[in-house]
Amino acid sequence: MNVSLATVSDLNSEGWGVVRTEAGEVVFVPGAWPGDEIEFSILKRGKFNLGKLEKILKKSSAHRENICPSRDPQTQRCVACPWAGIHYKDQLEAKNKKIDFLINRFKFAPKIKNPILPSPEEFHYRNRVKLHREEKSLGYKDPVTLKFNPISECKVVEEWINLEIKKLSSSLDENSTQEIWIQKGQEGEFNQGNTRQNNQIKEILQKELNQKEKNQFLELFCGSGNFSEVLKNSSSKLLCYEGSQSSLQKIDDRKWSNVETFHLNLYSSSxxxxxxxxxxxxxxxxxxxxxxxxxxLGHLTQKLPKLQKIFYLSCNPITFFRDVVPLSSEWTFEKLYSFDMFPQTPHIEVMGVFHRNEARQE
Ligand SMILES: C[S@@+](CC[C@H](N)C(=O)[O-])C[C@H]1O[C@@H](n2cnc3c(N)ncnc32)[C@H](O)[C@@H]1O
Known part of the structure; x- marks a missing residue:
């Protein structure tokens, strides 16, 4: 095994440490943090080079003890929470830096940028989880290496999910499915994974909406009405579009008088x-x-002559910036909010508020 030494310079979009070999190759090393001096080997070369953290020779002050009961004894990490061994304040700082990086890279800056809003709970916040089964164990699978990480309990899920995990683990056999979802509500229907953070986002959206002047509102990817519940109060009429029929049924069942739902594949050409x-x-x-x-998004705004305001919530800041850049000539990027929906992971949720610069000529 060929071991190299390096100082970690940065984090990549997966939240892995970035180092360079002496030959100048960039290598991504899960578990390493900026400032660490490390020994690493190369696991895989390809579209990107994946490294294995062999040893941290000098640790950055961001590290803390990982208290996850299901962490891998060798790596001291669980694949579901790659940042659990990093202080929460350093996780938040890394997320703020990532947003700054994207603003610079895409060259479209908000007039107001709010620092990331921490999750109300650092642990036990997750209300749904997808587990894998291998033989008679439940666990998480690393999406890159496909390595299975068996778990006995999980520090980030709500306590009722840990009770479910215990119950399920005692009744597993070879006929059990290989992927198991534990969640309230129906499989295949989306719900936001951190209930209390979702409530904070709804409160912020409520404040952003103009309560006095009610006009026609369009909502895309509305799911089962999580945000429609807020939007409908600021709309004379709310038109909701979504691809899951069973989610839309949940909105219809609530019989909101000013809300209409439409079942549509929003990625279809028509x-x-x-x-x-x-x-x-x-x-x-x-x-x-x-x-x-x-x-x-850019094309759609061209087809909506009266559109004045856009609220874009996204669980992927990279596609968010890609999608909003085409707005930059006609729209002002008023505000950017960031939310920590999934502590102990590199995930960031963002919401942008945009205002059309002037009324278009019809
Ligand atoms: C991030 S979720 C948001 C749901 C909702 N806003 C909420 O907060 O619960 C994205 C939604 O997009 C829907 N979706 C995925 N692909 C779609 C498609 N091709 N056309 C329409 N909706 C789609 C999913 O069913 C899901 O409800």
Whole structure:
């Protein structure tokens, strides 16, 4: 095994340490943190070079003891929470830096940038989880190395999920499915993974909305109405679009008088025209797409002549910036919020507020 020495310079988008070999190759090393002096070997070369942390010779002050009961005895980490061995304040600082980096890289800066809002709970915040089964154990699978990390209990899930894990673990056999979701509500239906942080986002959205002047509102990727509940109070009419029929049914069941739902594949080529047809009078847009984002945002705004304001919530800041850059000539990037939805992981949730610079000529 060839071991190299390096000082970690940065974090990549997965939250892994970035080092350079003497030959100048960039290597990503999970478990390493900026400032660490490390020994590493190369596990895999390819689209990116993946390193294995052999030893930390000198630790950055960001490290702390990892108290996860299911951490791998060798690496001292669990694949679900790669940052559990880092102080929470350093995790937040790294997330703020990542946002600054993206603002510079995409050259579209908000007038007001709010520092990341910490999660109300650092542990036991997760209300849903996907586990894998290997033989008679439940655990998490590393998405890159596919290495299985068996767990007995998990520090970041709500306590009722740990009770479920215990119950399930005692009844597993070879006929049990290999992927097991533990969540309230139906499988396949989305719900935000950190209930109290989700409530804080809803409060901020509520404050951002203009309560006095109610006009037509468009919501894309509305799920089962998590944010529609807030948006409908600031709308004369709220048109909600979503691809999951069972999620939409949940909105319909609530019988909100000013809300209409539409079942639509928002990534289909005909969807923009279908939305545009119904939304010629729409003045405000809220969207909350999956990680892949919504590349057509710029095109959609061109088709909505009355649109004045956009609220874009995203679980992937990279696709968020990609999608909003085309707005930069006609829109002002008023505010950027960042939220820590998943402490102990590099994940960041963001919400941008945009205002159209001037009324378009019709
Ligand atoms: C990040 S979730 C947001 C859901 C909702 N805003 C919430 O807070 O619960 C993204 C939503 O996009 C929906 N979705 C995924 N792909 C879609 C598609 N091709 N067309 C329409 N909706 C889609 C999912 O069903 C999910 O409800």
């Amino acid at each position: 969807s923009l025209n279908q939305i545009a047809k119904m939304n010629q009078n729409t003045q405000q847009l809220f969207l909350d797409p999956p990680r892949s984002g919504f590349k057509e």
